Amino acid sequence: MRRAIIIFTRVPIPGITKTRMMPQLSPQQCANLHICFLKDMNKECEKCRANFFVCYTAEEDKQKRYLKEIMGKQKGYFPQQGEHLGERMYRAFKEVFAMGYEECILIGTDVPELRSGDLMRAFEVLKTKDVVFGKTHDGGYYLVGMKKARREAFGLDQYGHGAVLEETIKALSQSGITVGYTKKLWDLDTPSDLKEYRKRMRVRKELKQSETGRYAAGITPISIIIPIYNEEKRIVMFQEQLKELQGKCEILFVDGGSTDRTLELIDPGYTVLHSEKGRGRQMNAGAKASCGDILFFLHCDSELPPKPLAEIRRVMRDHRAGCFGIAFHSHNFFMFTCRVISNHRVKDRKVMFGDQGIFVDRELFFEVGMFPEIPIMEDYQFSLTLKEKRVKLGMAGRRIYTSDRRFPKGTVPKLKLMWKMNRLRKMYRDGASIERISDMYRDIR
Structure with a gap:
């Protein structure tokens, strides 16, 4: 039996295709996603035993x-030929x-989650229908198949609304035409659709390995x-490492009421927010004002x-929260020990600290109630909350270098401080x- 598959598509031109993804995606990103x-x-x-046609929107x-x-x-x-979508699909079949x-x-x-098995199942359905x-979860359809061109399937005045499939089936039933179905799938039309797709990627290996999965994650x-807060000694040098990230992500400084020259030393190209003092409060204020699907909380004394x-x-392809490994420029044995313990703590005890550069899925961050707005231990409590909710932490392969300014000089004083910090966490x-x-x-600072 001679079988055919028609891919019905726009030509992926920036500014023409996937426009409902804008402005969160640029026109070029929309075109790349379509590709x-x-x-x-x-x-x-190409896995199906059928001939393959591409029916496209342009004639050039x-x-x-x-x-x-x-x-x-x-x-x-x-x-494609015809004035409206239904007419163009009908003529493609003809x-x-x-x-x-x-x-x-x-x-x-x-x-993009369509698989060859869904296509072959559609051909099987045509043996009896x-x-x-193929239904989509928003009430439309991504696939229609038949054994002869039937105008009754394409008589709607409008497409793209939630009742498309329901109205089409009603028209077919009134004409005595039998209908069957293949697998229901999700379509990707909007940024929220793409966000949901990324969630499914975390549990479906085949999506991570697909062209769409790799690009969506990237x-x-x-x-x-x-x-x-009062970072004038570090703020200029810190901004140097952010230059290569400008335009590639959103960058928000949140000041807690600095009384030195910190604010006047921040380049005007950055967004500066203001909140009450306290890292928890400041980071929460930044999160509320942000736009990203991933929130990355970074300390000003960190080296990326x-x-x-x-x-x-x-x-984040595999996890909803994670951090970097930590390292210090100091060659002191106990600073090396601190690095090893801190990095092992993430894997063994599922606890990460703020100086490791915590990053988290936006929805998860608000779902768990953000950082607690307490004077200290906001990062520790955040980790404990994630642990309580059984959120699996991921860890980047590269390390953040952080300042050892809170550690005193000398080996014995460093050891005493590490012991006391451990005691404070136990007290908490x-x-x-x-x-x-x-x-x-x-x-002890």
């Missing part, structure tokens, strides 16, 4: 050549059936949130590794007054 959809669908269609030869570069030359290409095919399915390009649909929006955004996105877990712990912390 990934096409490549993934191409792979799945250069655009057709562009599609051939993406999809391959060994396929049939023809332009053209393919005129070539002598006995069964044909047409698919859109907004469902006149028409087959463009996840990140907001860097930096709490500051190369390509930190790529490292964060790599970890045992329910000691946070004010008392805060006073003791100030005494």
